[in-house]
Amino acid sequence: MNKCFAVYLRELLIFRRKEIRQILSMSVSPVLYYVAFGIGLGKGLEVGGKPYIEFLIPGLVAMSSMVYSFGIATEINVARFYWKIFEEFQSSPVSNVSYVAGEVLAGMTRALLAVFIILAVGLLSGVKLYFGIQFWIAVILNSFLFASLAVGLAMLVKSHADQSLLSSFVITPMSFLGGTVFPVENMPLFVQKVLYILPLTHASHAIRGASHGETVGYQPFAVLAVLGLLCFIMAVRVVVKARD
Amino acid sequence: MINIENLQKKYPRVQALKGISLEVGKGELFAYLGPNGSGKTTTIRILTGLTKSTSGSAKLNGFSIEDNVLECKNQFGLVTQAVNLDQELSIRQNLDIHGRLHGMSRKDRDAAIKEVLDYVELADRIDSRVMELSGGMKRRVMIARAMMHSPRILFLDEPTAGLDPVIRRKIWSLIKKIQQKGTTVFLTTHYIEEAEFLADRVAFLQEGEIVSVNTPQHFIDEMGVWALDIMAHGELVTKYFRDMQSLDAFINGRELCCTKRRVNLEDAFIARTGLKIAENGGLNGSAAGASPHGGAHGPHGGGGAHSAQSAHDSSKHSSNKHGSAH
Ligand SMILES: Nc1ncnc2c1ncn2[C@@H]1O[C@H](COP(=O)(O)OP(=O)(O)O)[C@@H](O)[C@H]1O
Numbered sequence: 001m002n003k004c005f006a007v008y009l010r011e012l013l014i015f016r017r018k019e020i021r022q023i024l025s026m027s028v029s030p031v032l033y034y035v036a037f038g039i040g041l042g043k044g045l046e047v048g049g050k051p052y053i054e055f056l057i058p059g060l061v062a063m064s065s066m067v068y069s070f071g072i073a074t075e076i077n078v079a080r081f082y083w084k085i086f087e088e089f090q091s092s093p094v095s096n097v098s099y100v101a102g103e104v105l106a107g108m109t110r111a112l113l114a115v116f117i118i119l120a121v122g123l124l125s126g127v128k129l130y131f132g133i134q135f136w137i138a139v140i141l142n143s144f145l146f147a148s149l150a151v152g153l154a155m156l157v158k159s160h161a162d163q164s165l166l167s168s169f170v171i172t173p174m175s176f177l178g179g180t181v182f183p184v185e186n187m188p189l190f191v192q193k194v195l196y197i198l199p200l201t202h203a204s205h206a207i208r209g210a211s212h213g214e215t216v217g218y219q220p221f222a223v224l225a226v227l228g229l230l231c232f233i234m235a236v237r238v239v240v241k242a243r244d
Numbered sequence: 245m246i247n248i249e250n251l252q253k254k255y256p257r258v259q260a261l262k263g264i265s266l267e268v269g270k271g272e273l274f275a276y277l278g279p280n281g282s283g284k285t286t287t288i289r290i291l292t293g294l295t296k297s298t299s300g301s302a303k304l305n306g307f308s309i310e311d312n313v314l315e316c317k318n319q320f321g322l323v324t325q326a327v328n329l330d331q332e333l334s335i336r337q338n339l340d341i342h343g344r345l346h347g348m349s350r351k352d353r354d355a356a357i358k359e360v361l362d363y364v365e366l367a368d369r370i371d372s373r374v375m376e377l378s379g380g381m382k383r384r385v386m387i388a389r390a391m392m393h394s395p396r397i398l399f400l401d402e403p404t405a406g407l408d409p410v411i412r413r414k415i416w417s418l419i420k421k422i423q424q425k426g427t428t429v430f431l432t433t434h435y436i437e438e439a440e441f442l443a444d445r446v447a448f449l450q451e452g453e454i455v456s457v458n459t460p461q462h463f464i465d466e467m468g469v470w471a472l473d474i475m476a477h478g479e480l481v482t483k484y485f486r487d488m489q490s491l492d493a494f495i496n497g498r499e500l501c502c503t504k505r506r507v508n509l510e511d512a513f514i515a516r517t518g519l520k521i522a523e524n525g526g527l528n529g530s531a532a533g534a535s536p537h538g539g540a541h542g543p544h545g546g547g548g549a550h551s552a553q554s555a556h557d558s559s560k561h562s563s564n565k566h567g568s569a570h
């Protein structure tokens with residue numbers, strides 16, 4: 001446990017070196033989305049009887065918790081291919097589980113920070129939303145899932161370029177299509193079916209439902225938890241693949 | 245302390261190790277000497293769990309690197325060839341994380357950080373960020389970090405590559421100090437004089453194979469005591485002698501373009517591996533004095549080439565530059 005914390009602590013220390021920069025850059029996109037979609041496009045728009053902005057903010061929470069927890073892959077790649085720090089972990093008596101858990105926790109921490117920033121933007125704009133236990137469980141499961149996926153993929157890629165490719169072809173499309181900025185229900189039925197394969201769609205629904213004060217059924221939580229666990233196990237198993 | 249049996253490593257294009265077997269005893273300072281690309285780093289990476297071997301086995305302090313991975317990793321400290329410190333963090337933070345990764349308590353970590361930094365004479369830079377340090381300092385931080393958890397074995401992969409001679413001496417004395425504490429040191433180098441100065445035993449490595457293992461003194465004695473570097477027909481030829489009389493007898497009053505010197509490990513290395521070394525261009529040229537025929541050539545008058553050549557056959561301990569002195 002101590003060793004898992006060492007991995008986590010290192011990521012935190014690195015993050016803190018560029019704290020201000022990171023937080024500023026984390027704030028840019030939610031503010032832009034808010035201005036572009038919330039005010040610019042969405043003024044007077046309603047989704048399900050609520051102002052569009054109340055639809056958008058939980059979507060942005062889902063999107064950001066995915067994007068920023070997945071972002072831990074970039075940190076791992078920089079440490080692995082550029083600074084060679086991964087060698088320091090690999091030559092230390094740290095089990096693969098501890099290593100993965102430390103990195104996943106770091107990814108989740110980044111995601112939570114990004115979520116706080118969005119909520120701050122939302123609060124400043126006077127949106128009324130609820131942040132109960134279901135909301136936070138959904139956010140945490142979503143971050144866990146994508147941080148685990150990120151760590152696993154970071155172990156498998158052979159270069160940082162491969163990693164960016166994965167981000168542009170998997171994460172970026174999902175961040176728009178997963179029920180974040182438009183309701184999946186507006187799509188034709190077969191497209192809906194496809195979109196429900198995306199874990200982010202489930203996360204968006206759970207997060208949005210909870211923040212609208214509804215009681216969300218167990219299904220989206222179960223989907224996120226099971227996929228998250230599978231990704232975590234996959235990540236632990238592929239750490240050895242990072243040895244050439 | 246280190247037992248290696250028939251270790252092989254095949255990469256898609258090259259076979260980096262072609263069956264290495266070695267034993268390194270407790271407290272020994274063992275040098276693994278070979279030109280660039282001979283497989284030094286690959287060997288260390290396999291022993292430290294950074295790379296998987298293709299076949300063969302190895303044990304560190306009795307623990308198998310395959311079956312007892314975590315236990316093995318408690319046995320050694322590693323200083324890699326490339327700097328792998330967190331440049332953005334301070335020395336203290338780098339060391340503290342290392343201590344945590346080795347399961348040390350806070351108290352132990354604080355005490356060890358102080359001790360190892362005193363040891364490498366960087367205590368006053370404890371809160372400097374690594375990126376602000378010079379190359380030699382970074383190397384010392386890496387050694388401090390590797391020693392922090394008091395490992396039984398220290399692996400050093402080319403610890404002085406690219407450092408200037410003064411800093412290099414400093415690192416040498418540090419390595420000697422570490423050995424005197426009872427630590428087994430396994431060091432790779434392509435600097436022959438580094439191996440000669442530091443090592444109890446040396447392995448000559450060439451293209452993934454160990455050519456020979458022995459003490460530096462044994463290798464030197466085998467060659468002789470005195471060496472004579474002679475320019476003959478535009479080529480440098482070195483001859484070896486047991487004593488000064490036979491050397492003088494060889495010169496026999498002729499005026500040769502030559503230099504007299506004591507035999508060193510480089511002579512033995514070239515004799516043992518000479519042919520192949522000559523083919524692939526010798527040891528890394530950036531090494532001061534590490535080129536196969538490095539060292540000053542005698543500034544004596546020319547005209548001796550012919551006699552050097554003719555004297556070749558009569559010399560008792562002669563050895564041409566392709567080496568046959570064994
Ligand atoms: N990751 C790798 N992939 C493919 N070939 C490699 C890799 N690492 C080393 N090699 C090859 O293995 C051989 C030995 O390399 P190395 O152990 O680094 O040599 P040294 O440390 O003695 O300079 C070289 O031919 C090198 O090109």
Ligand SMILES: [Mg+2]
Pocket residue numbers: 281284285286325401402
């Ligand atoms: Mg090397």
